[in-house]
Amino acid sequence: MPGISRRQVLGSATAVALSLALTACGGSGSSPSGKDENGVVTISVNGMPAKTQALDRQNFMEDVKAFEKGHPKIRIDAREGQMDPKTFAAKLAGGQLEDVYYVYFTDPAGLIQRRQAADISEYVADVPFHKDIDPALMKVFKDGEGKTYGLPTGNYSLGLLYNRSLFAKAGLDPDKPPATWEEVRTAAKKISSLGDGTVGYADYSKNNQGGWHLTSWIYSMGGDVAARQDGRWRAAFDSEAGRKALQALHDMRWTDRSMGTRQLLEIADVQKMMGSGKLGMYMAGPDNIPTIVKQFEREYEEYGLTALPGTATLGGGDGFMFNPKASPEKIKAGLQWVQWKYLRSPEREAVDSERAKKSGVPIGLPQPRLFAGDTQAEIDRIHGRYANTPVENYQPFIERNAQVETKVEPPNAQQLYTILDGVMQSVLTKEDADLDALLAEAAKKADTVLASVK
Incomplete structure (x- = not known):
């Protein structure tokens, strides 16, 4: 970050x-x-x-x-x-x-x-x-x-970052954020109805970031972006999961009008929207929170984090x-x-957390989270002791994230994201976009990219 x-x-x-x-x-x-x-x-x-x-x-x-x-x-x-x-x-x-x-x-x-x-x-x-x-x-x-063959030393997964103040203002419970995409849609409509330029939900669609997020959307719907078939990799997003993901985006953008009129966004644009207090939700990892707080002089208490709806997320x-x-x-x-x-052991974690707090480094964010069981529980207690962020605001993420499968990026990810950028852009800028045609054409291009993967 x-x-x-x-x-x-x-x-x-x-x-x-x-x-x-x-x-x-x-x-x-x-x-x-x-x-x-x-x-x-x-x-x-x-x-x-x-x-x-x-x-x-x-x-x-x-x-x-x-x-x-x-x-x-x-x-x-x-x-x-x-x-x-x-x-x-x-x-x-x-x-x-x-x-x-x-x-x-x-x-x-x-x-x-x-x-x-x-x-x-x-x-x-x-x-x-x-x-x-x-x-x-x-x-x-x-x-x-x-x-x-190795050991993990860091991890992240995409969740749903939201503005707790806007949730309360829209009559939503900040402690019970959306757990399904239908609930996301309902919350986004209520937040966007506040007016004054407020947007319920925003997403990326350029510089490969649109394809990156669309991949997570497809994972959440139970699908894959690429799969190995008969010894070779092929595109897998021209599927029911792919269509459901695009339909959800289309409906929020054009039916509910809860995604605003400004599109072709990337991470800096969306973080600015959240930092200005005019955005309800967007897909993000925990590391986005300190970035927004620092860059836009906000308070940690303003933001909550929950797990991504659906069965899986990109991580x-x-x-x-x-x-x-x-x-x-x-x-x-x-x-x-x-x-x-x-x-780090729990003993060393305590020493590091004390030093971090003195340096103003955020303590209490829900990731990286490398352990399970008693070791992680002890580390969580240490973080709670030294926390300088509102750890309770991230409990929805911690409690449900274990139920959401974390799936890694597909092969030749950046090239695939370039292709999927175009799909996101069409859906978010053309009300009459043909979702089936978009997926089919993108899959042909993706198969060419995947042909070189051994």
């Missing part, structure tokens, strides 16, 4: 060192193991911020120093960048790939299929709190046989995987680094 994130501020040398009780694995101590004559393992990791991000980079390097102090047998060779699909294969073949590398949730399936990531199943069971990581997030890093996140050529010693050391820096 724009601005300084919590993770950036919390990366400091005063973090509590938490060591892993990983079982020692046999190794000769020779160079292939990664150990030097003193038994120190050096691992290369990426994800270090660029020099242009001075504060982020400083915090990252302070974390490296703190980690090495608490783990004297491990040295971190930190490098800039993330996983780049265009150069990944060449780096792996040339021996230049980091031992521990950053990925988005869209990457693991292909990397696992091409055997470009190490199987860490025999080591990951010893990572503290491993069993408490949300199974849906762990699934991203598993193959069909249940083997594990994503990030994590780390391991070089398939890495030795067991390097993999174990890499797991210690990833767990220490990104998968």
Whole structure:
């Protein structure tokens, strides 16, 4: 999200060192193991911020120093960048790939299929709190046989962000936001009837953002944007779910007139509308709230968040995987680094939360939310203790989001979003748009884009 994130501020040398009780694995101590004559393992990791991000980079390097102090047998060779699909294969073949590398949730399936990531199943069971990581997030890093190839370190999912003040003004209960798309439609009509330029619901339709949101609409209706058929990927949105999504948008835009007359919007436009107090609802992740509060000088108490209606939503996140050529010693050391820096224990979470509150970083937003069970419950209690945002306003999101499946982006997502942008634009700017024709034509274009996916 724009601005300084919590993770950036919390990366400091005063973090509590938490060591892993990983079982020692046999190794000769020779160079292939990664150990030097003193038994120190050096691992290369990426994800270090660029020099242009001075504060982020400083915090990252302070974390490296703190980690090495608490783990004297491990040295971190930190490098800039993330996983780049265009150069990944060449780096792996040339021996230049980091031992521990950053990925988005869209990457693991292909990397696992091409055997470009190490199987860490025999080591990951010893990572503290491993069993408490949300199974849906762990699934991203598993193959069909249940083997594990990485760990999640961040996540998000799209929900419904709403203006609590406008809800109350329209006679709606801010503590009971819409749970179905029909309820969204009803609420949007009531809010737009307030007049004075107030819009009930808004959505994106350009710069690939329209396709991004339409994907989540289709997921929520029980459909897919792309599916694998007979060994190849094909468009899947020319379906009942696709038509229901477009019909809902069309009806709010043209029948109810609850989406306003201004269209061809993108995220900055919609955030400005919400920040001006003239928008009731829009599809968004939790990170939109601090952006609006900071940029438009609003108050956190003005906004609520609930889960997206329907059966599923679009989500994503990030994590780390391991070089398939890495030795067991390097993999174990890499797991210690990833767990220490990104998968914080409740004890370390308390230290970080106290520091974050002093720095004015928002505490209490409902994501990232990596754990389940008792571990997450304890972290929630810690966040509640240090919260500087109204956590009760996000309870509708937390309570129902577990019932909504989070699905990752389709293959060649950005190219598909460009195609789906056109569909969104037609529906929102042409009252007589032929929904079936739009879907059929877009599907033909999408099949061409998907033909290159292996």
